[in-house]
Amino acid sequence: MNLSFYDLSVWVLPLVLAITLHEAAHGFVAHRLGDNTAWQLGRVSFNPIRHIDPFGTLILPAMLLFAHSPFLFGYAKPVPVNFRNLNNPRLDMVWVALAGPITNILLALLAGLALHALPLAPAGSAQWIFDNLKNALLINAVLAVFNMMPIPPLDGGRVAVGLLPRPLALPLARLEPFGMMILIALLILLPLAGSRFGLNLDVISAILRTLTGYVIQAVLLATGNA
Numbered sequence: 001m002n003l004s005f006y007d008l009s010v011w012v013l014p015l016v017l018a019i020t021l022h023e024a025a026h027g028f029v030a031h032r033l034g035d036n037t038a039w040q041l042g043r044v045s046f047n048p049i050r051h052i053d054p055f056g057t058l059i060l061p062a063m064l065l066f067a068h069s070p071f072l073f074g075y076a077k078p079v080p081v082n083f084r085n086l087n088n089p090r091l092d093m094v095w096v097a098l099a100g101p102i103t104n105i106l107l108a109l110l111a112g113l114a115l116h117a118l119p120l121a122p123a124g125s126a127q128w129i130f131d132n133l134k135n136a137l138l139i140n141a142v143l144a145v146f147n148m149m150p151i152p153p154l155d156g157g158r159v160a161v162g163l164l165p166r167p168l169a170l171p172l173a174r175l176e177p178f179g180m181m182i183l184i185a186l187l188i189l190l191p192l193a194g195s196r197f198g199l200n201l202d203v204i205s206a207i208l209r210t211l212t213g214y215v216i217q218a219v220l221l222a223t224g225n226a
Contacts, residue, residue: 010128014111014136015061018104018143019076020051025103026096027079033092035085043079051076078153094162097155101144108140108215112223141215145208151183152176 024046027038038044043051052058056075086092111133121129148156153176161169175182186204194201220226 006128010131011135011139012058014132014139016048016052016057018107018136018139019057020048021046021107022100022103022143022147023051023076023079025099026081029099030079030081030086030092030096033095034087035082037082037085038079041080051079053077090162094159097158097162100155101147104140104144104147105215105219108137108144108219109223111136111140112219112225115223115225137216137219138212141212141219142208145212145215149183149208151179153179154183 024044027044030037031039031044045051053076056077060075081096083089083093083096086096114133115130118126118130118133147154148159150156150160150172152158152161152173157172157176157179161173163169164172191200191202191205217226
């Protein structure tokens with residue numbers, strides 16, 4: 001897969017902004033709800049450099065892109081949150097977790113609205129701006145859906161831990177140290193194993209792609225681009 005400098009320029013900017021603003025939102029909401037851990041460490045910032053994880057933000061998405069992965073994802077350095085400092089730890093944990101995906105949906109809506117301003121852009125840069133906005137809409141929709149998977153430490157997992165009855169929440173919470181391994185197994189290893197036996201086991205990616213498509217359609221409809 002040959003990627004030009006132009007290709008990188010229209011993917012890297014929206015990807016870095018989507019991931020880093022997602023993390024900053026977690027820290028901001030945690031700060032407003034009583035935990036100043038991220039605030040004191042300078043992580044409630046719109047400066048992407050404070051949030052970039054070299055592997056998760058840059059190398060992993062690039063590897064998946066080069067490998068023709070059916071589903072592209074990445075992550076930033078997790079924002080530290082001490083849930084015991086929150087005003088109402090269990091419920092506030094849900095709001096802190098939701099802050100990231102909600103931010104991605106808002107960014108997708110902003111990209112959709114900005115498409116209407118393209119006629120005002122200089123002719124020489126209109127295509128570049130359009131590609132950035134199109135990719136911003138796609139990336140933010142993907143991140144919102146992906147992060148709502150009910151597997152800790154993803155946001156959906158923490159939302160589930162906060163909302164489920166304690167007998168169900170505790171076993172789910174104990175999966176957090178193994179969450180990334182579970183994701184890699186479901187999204188990469190299982191489909192590879194299935195392909196060796198002529199089986200399509202890429203079920204999770206298919207579900208995520210379908211849900212992402214619905215989110216994109218909803219954003220386009222809400223922003224008058226349908």
